[in-house]
């Protein structure tokens with residue numbers, strides 16, 4: 001799951017509403033908002049149907065003219081104000097929400113039109129780079145608060161032998177979507193000796209947690225409100241901060257999706273353009289608004305950035321790939337004859353057998369081999385899957 005984070009009034013909810021406004025075609029799919037601030041967004045990828053020259057019947061996702069939209073979970077986190085880790089503002093709610101997030105989209109008011117607490121100020125009056133640093137500190141301090149009290153005891157236990165530091169921390173941080181691999185990577189990247197944690201200074205511990213934050217909660221910056229003049233220069237400055245920065249206009253994306261919903265325009269999430277379908281049914285003001293989005297956002301920046309931010313979170317931060325399991329490699333269909341019914345979003349490194357387990361435990365347990373529909377080749381259980389693989393799993397039927 002990806003969390004949408006930032007201080008109040010940067011456009012998080014606008015970003016969330018735009019992302020979770022389902023394309024009209026999806027209306028009869030069982031995807032709805034889970035809770036007011038949890039919903040289903042989509043990642044966008046070129047569907048393999050064009051390459052295989054087939055007409056598909058997607059079941060778990062949607063194919064709009066060769067573009068696959070695959071549902072993914074998003075959470076619109078409470079606005080964060082300085083001191084949240086000490087419980088200020090909606091701090092506790094915020095922290096409870098980012099526990100569940102595997103990656104974060106930091107919606108920043110790139111126009112600098114809100115102060116550090118989210119109050120409106122003259123565009124350009126606030127420096128958005130401060131907001132980035134502040135969010136980093138808040139999350140790191142929150143982790144520190146969780147660990148600090150037990151740390152001396154934990155470090156001693158780790159050195160006494162039976163359980164290593166990684167296992168102890170994994171247990172202590174379970175529930176924060178932090179895995180042992182993250183902890184291992186953070187210790188290595190921070191250059192700290194995990195065998196001698198009692199020798200870590202307080203600064204070492206903070207350095208470790210700061211690294212752990214980066215590893216376990218990877219983040220990108222959605223530089224929002226690019227329609228405001230003061231944003232552009234700040235976007236360039238945000239790019240100096242070691243994060244992927246995506247120029248964004250959440251408000252424009254929301255307008256485009258609503259106009260699509262009404263049948264006024266032909267637009268897929270993330271498109272770089274749209275066609276107006278019923279110009280005669282629109283008021284002058286509506287036509288103007290759409291024209292401004294076209295000229296000032298799409299033609300200038302390529303897209304509104306909202307879809308690109310979600311794609312980047314899944315494909316780059318989380319290193320996910322899309323695979324298409326099928327039962328019949330000739331027809332590329334399931335047993336009911338649905339062509340390319342499912343698109344699965346799985347981490348890069350997933351093997352053929354792991355995919356079988358993801359689809360169904362029994363399929364994993366009775367795995368014999370997999371077949372790659374492209375080359376019609378058998379592949380073994382340990383073969384790592386690639387993005388856009390179309391795979392059929394061959395399994396032995398389990399006896400009753």
Ligand SMILES: Nc1nc2c(ncn2[C@@H]2O[C@H](COP(=O)(O)OP(=O)(O)O)[C@@H](O)[C@H]2O)c(=O)[nH]1
Nearest residue numbers: 008009010011012013014224225227249250251
């Ligand atoms: N100019 C501009 N304003 C935006 C944009 N996105 C959101 N806003 C406005 O910013 C304000 C706060 O938006 P909201 O989504 O509620 O922010 P949140 O508190 O971060 O959830 C609202 O008035 C939005 O209309 C944008 O792309 N450009």
Ligand SMILES: [Mg+2]
Nearest residue numbers: 012013014079
């Ligand atoms: Mg909000």
